[in-house]
Amino acid sequence: MLYIPCPHCGLRNETEFHYGAEAGVAYPDPNTLSDSEWAEYLYVRANPKGWLSERWVHFAGCGRWFNLWRNTITHEIGPAYLPFTKQPKAPGSITGQEGSGK
Amino acid sequence: MSSIRFSFDDKTYQGNHGEPMAAALLRNGLLHITNSTYQGRPRGVMGLGVEEPNALVQLVTGTKESMRPATVIELAEGMAARSLTGVGSLPEDPDEARYDKTNRYVDMLVIGAGLAGLKAADEALRAGREVLLIDDQPGPGGHLRHLGQDLPSPLQDLFKHTNLTYLRRCTATGLYDQNYVVAIERRNEHLGNAAPANRARIRVWHIRAGQVVLATGAFQRPLLFANNDRPGIMLSHAAATYVALYGVKIFRTAVVVTVDNQGYRDALRLHQSGVKVESVYDARPAANGPGVDAAKAAGIPVRFRSTVLDTASNAEGLLQRVTIQYLDTKETFQTDADLLAVSGGWTPVADLATHIGIKPKWSAEHAAFLVNHATETLRTVGMLAGDFGGDDDPAVFFGPTLDAEQARSAFIDLQRDSTLHDLRRAVGAGLSSIEHIKRYTTIGTAHDQGKTSGMLTIGALCQLNAAKEDGKPGLSPADVGTLSFRPPYVPIPFAALAGRERGPLSDPIRVTALHQWHVEQGAVFEDVGQWKRPWYFPRPGEKMEDAVIRECLAAREGVAVMDASTLGKIDIQGPDAAVFLDRIYTNMFSTLPEGQCRYGLMCKADGIVFDDGVTTRLGKNHFLMTTTTGGAARVLAWLEEWLQTEWPELKVYCTSVTEHIATIALVGPKSRQLLQELVTGIDLSKEAFPFMHSRETTVDGLPVRIARISFSGELAFEINVTWGYAHYIWERLWTIGRAYDLTAYGTETMHVLRAEKGYVIIGQDTDGTQTPHDLNMSWIVSKKKEFIGKRSFQLPWLQAAGRQQLVGLLPDNGNDIIPEGAYITSLNAVPDESGKTPHIGFVTSAYYSPVLKRSFALALVAGGLSRMGETVNLPIVRKVLSATICDAVFIDKENLRRD
Numbered sequence A: 001m002l003y004i005p006c007p008h009c010g011l012r013n014e015t016e017f018h019y020g021a022e023a024g025v026a027y028p029d030p031n032t033l034s035d036s037e038w039a040e041y042l043y044v045r046a047n048p049k050g051w052l053s054e055r056w057v058h059f060a061g062c063g064r065w066f067n068l069w070r071n072t073i074t075h076e077i078g079p080a081y082l083p084f085t086k087q088p089k090a091p092g093s094i095t096g097q098e099g100s101g102k
Numbered sequence B: 001m002s003s004i005r006f007s008f009d010d011k012t013y014q015g016n017h018g019e020p021m022a023a024a025l026l027r028n029g030l031l032h033i034t035n036s037t038y039q040g041r042p043r044g045v046m047g048l049g050v051e052e053p054n055a056l057v058q059l060v061t062g063t064k065e066s067m068r069p070a071t072v073i074e075l076a077e078g079m080a081a082r083s084l085t086g087v088g089s090l091p092e093d094p095d096e097a098r099y100d101k102t103n104r105y106v107d108m109l110v111i112g113a114g115l116a117g118l119k120a121a122d123e124a125l126r127a128g129r130e131v132l133l134i135d136d137q138p139g140p141g142g143h144l145r146h147l148g149q150d151l152p153s154p155l156q157d158l159f160k161h162t163n164l165t166y167l168r169r170c171t172a173t174g175l176y177d178q179n180y181v182v183a184i185e186r187r188n189e190h191l192g193n194a195a196p197a198n199r200a201r202i203r204v205w206h207i208r209a210g211q212v213v214l215a216t217g218a219f220q221r222p223l224l225f226a227n228n229d230r231p232g233i234m235l236s237h238a239a240a241t242y243v244a245l246y247g248v249k250i251f252r253t254a255v256v257v258t259v260d261n262q263g264y265r266d267a268l269r270l271h272q273s274g275v276k277v278e279s280v281y282d283a284r285p286a287a288n289g290p291g292v293d294a295a296k297a298a299g300i301p302v303r304f305r306s307t308v309l310d311t312a313s314n315a316e317g318l319l320q321r322v323t324i325q326y327l328d329t330k331e332t333f334q335t336d337a338d339l340l341a342v343s344g345g346w347t348p349v350a351d352l353a354t355h356i357g358i359k360p361k362w363s364a365e366h367a368a369f370l371v372n373h374a375t376e377t378l379r380t381v382g383m384l385a386g387d388f389g390g391d392d393d394p395a396v397f398f399g400p401t402l403d404a405e406q407a408r409s410a411f412i413d414l415q416r417d418s419t420l421h422d423l424r425r426a427v428g429a430g431l432s433s434i435e436h437i438k439r440y441t442t443i444g445t446a447h448d449q450g451k452t453s454g455m456l457t458i459g460a461l462c463q464l465n466a467a468k469e470d471g472k473p474g475l476s477p478a479d480v481g482t483l484s485f486r487p488p489y490v491p492i493p494f495a496a497l498a499g500r501e502r503g504p505l506s507d508p509i510r511v512t513a514l515h516q517w518h519v520e521q522g523a524v525f526e527d528v529g530q531w532k533r534p535w536y537f538p539r540p541g542e543k544m545e546d547a548v549i550r551e552c553l554a555a556r557e558g559v560a561v562m563d564a565s566t567l568g569k570i571d572i573q574g575p576d577a578a579v580f581l582d583r584i585y586t587n588m589f590s591t592l593p594e595g596q597c598r599y600g601l602m603c604k605a606d607g608i609v610f611d612d613g614v615t616t617r618l619g620k621n622h623f624l625m626t627t628t629t630g631g632a633a634r635v636l637a638w639l640e641e642w643l644q645t646e647w648p649e650l651k652v653y654c655t656s657v658t659e660h661i662a663t664i665a666l667v668g669p670k671s672r673q674l675l676q677e678l679v680t681g682i683d684l685s686k687e688a689f690p691f692m693h694s695r696e697t698t699v700d701g702l703p704v705r706i707a708r709i710s711f712s713g714e715l716a717f718e719i720n721v722t723w724g725y726a727h728y729i730w731e732r733l734w735t736i737g738r739a740y741d742l743t744a745y746g747t748e749t750m751h752v753l754r755a756e757k758g759y760v761i762i763g764q765d766t767d768g769t770q771t772p773h774d775l776n777m778s779w780i781v782s783k784k785k786e787f788i789g790k791r792s793f794q795l796p797w798l799q800a801a802g803r804q805q806l807v808g809l810l811p812d813n814g815n816d817i818i819p820e821g822a823y824i825t826s827l828n829a830v831p832d833e834s835g836k837t838p839h840i841g842f843v844t845s846a847y848y849s850p851v852l853k854r855s856f857a858l859a860l861v862a863g864g865l866s867r868m869g870e871t872v873n874l875p876i877v878r879k880v881l882s883a884t885i886c887d888a889v890f891i892d893k894e895n896l897r898r899d
């Protein structure tokens, strides 16, 4: 179970959070997009092998949304940051541990 | 140790308090404990702990837990158990024992209280850190306990340290990300009948540690040879411990087969306890070290480059004779023995490390997969890290070469009865990955999860792919790799995981302020999410159908009342509240005058209907939104997500008030007259108080808000009152209502009434693929403003012909109530090539209508809105019903009744 640093409440168990997929995908102006561009916004999110900045909400705590760097292979947790603030750099690998990908 | 009596398979035996049941069974001469699961072969104790593949028992006193190895059960007075042939059974009677769970946050967690774990704990304590030490044994010491030795004196003081928590009989079952560990502590079983009833039998620990130290030690492993499963064949460390420490005196002559120096140490212990050791047969060409020297000095014969090839049993199926093979000459000979002690090397317990994706690395020097890991957060020590602490010098050897016939009785997984023959067949079938072989052969899938069979599988694969004479290199265990282990490390009873969350505590139960009244009136309840809602209120002698017809007619012809308090309610305030609602709902809310209500529909960005409900404007910047009963939490989360992550500039505040405001729906032609007696000071006439208007007033000085909202199509009023006053208002209503034959109704009647009017229930009449247009609700989609989901309506696939649309269905036989979910086919439908008849939709709601005096239904049908009047088929079990597609509004299409 991940141990997630809520910017407001500190480290809390993953069961207190909901996941919100890739961070930083702004709601586009719907009327300037083609159908396929709009569909891309609706259905397509980054899912890289490695570091990804993601949206999380501390639903069973403060109820606030925030963004978080997480390594999708090693499950390492990087820095958390608030929406509409500058995104910190993707962290390097902390443990250097090999992930199994399973 | 005090002497106790226990029973096994209904016979009474003598044992010592606290010793493993396996030791007592052996001392009492029970070598043949059970028969194997599939082949029915005699089996006895093989190991010393949770690695035991054979000696499974079911406890029949206390909690009748199944599939417990006799090697880990500590005997207590009066204990009773029964042997199992690998298949457990659940007891009929409920488990009355207590189970609990607890959380612990600690600087350092040390898993394993052997020497390595104790040293790690000691260092950390000296550095001022807080340490949690857990170990599955009854006491600390690891292998020292098996040798009957005390802890070295410096480590004895460890347990006085106030910064140390030591949990015995506590097994770490899983290691998860960021050092989260789940462990189960068995607190009661070892006390037998003396266990206090109020004490949890098992406590589940949820531990989060700054650093985890894995000091999990190792299991001795067996070898692969023909007939390697007979009672009397044991791991050498287990055999020596039962004999030397627990006083098992049933063996006369032992043969010891080894690939390392551990076999010599165990041979010496057997010898010193009075067992004649015929010889040590060592697969290696030579052996050196103190253990070897001591065994030789004691006069134990040693033969090198030799191992066991096969065994024979006596008439009772117990080991009688051992066939030894010289590995270089292939010469064989036989020797009599009633104990075959096997030392096949050590397998460090890498399970926990692999749980978080760490790959163990093969060390030929140790003949073992090791985990050498040292980071700030996770460290391995002891045997797992390659510190075998002695002079083992093991050979990489898993057994002699076996022919096809011998392979049939060379068991890799004794619990699964899987043999070398099975493994060869898997390889012959083209499987090469150990993970695939595991699934094909079932090796490693029993209760012990491959604790002894895993390495044998790897060894057998290496044998099959040995170096060829032409110089082609063979596979080494490093090439084969280990199996990946998954939690739990040992079986965990579901009761332990459930803890106290059983029966009524398994899920929160939400009840309204009027719940007690419903109970007293004999309501039958249905679960709606976590809510208990009255389903219907049967009168004496009434069946459900009778009650629902009576309740429906009361609402249509007289006056009826329902507790609607479970409706989700969200208080929305702020200067931008109206702008916000315009973006959330498909229809306009900024134009809604104060004191009025409007039905709203909300979609997700993909244009799919998500929730609906009536929202009332209480003030310029103040709205009260209602949601579906089940949708309250997700709608609030949805509002918050948009406010926080897309529109932070909007000044809007959302608060859940579901349990603050009770809602009473008063429905029927006589509702106005009745209500006028309850509330004074407001004119309830249709002119003064029009439909979808809201008024604030008082009843006996209590503030109430009345709204003209109808979910039935009838004249109806919603009475909203603070939760705590709901019961008072409800009773007042009933005092007046008696003269009106006021009738309470439940959710079933509510469903019939709303379906007769074609009012959709999101989630019942939708399946997560419908747009408002699909629900024939284009009227609610604003063209004047932007809202979430609007852009998606232009997507070609949401405009395509043939989308499923909500329609009504009238069964041709008005007595047929179509099962909800029934598929709909066209009359001219023919089966396709695969024999399946294509369907055009399905029934979402179906009821009997007391006012129509016939059955009716709502359905989603492909292109349904342009198929009015079409007759369709409904194939259900063993018959085909027919029905006609019609408009979804069955009564009062002109909306005349609601005024």
Ligand SMILES: [Zn+2]
Residues within 6 Å of the ligand: A006, A007, A008, A009, A010, A058, A061, A062, A063, A064
């Ligand atoms: Zn928080």
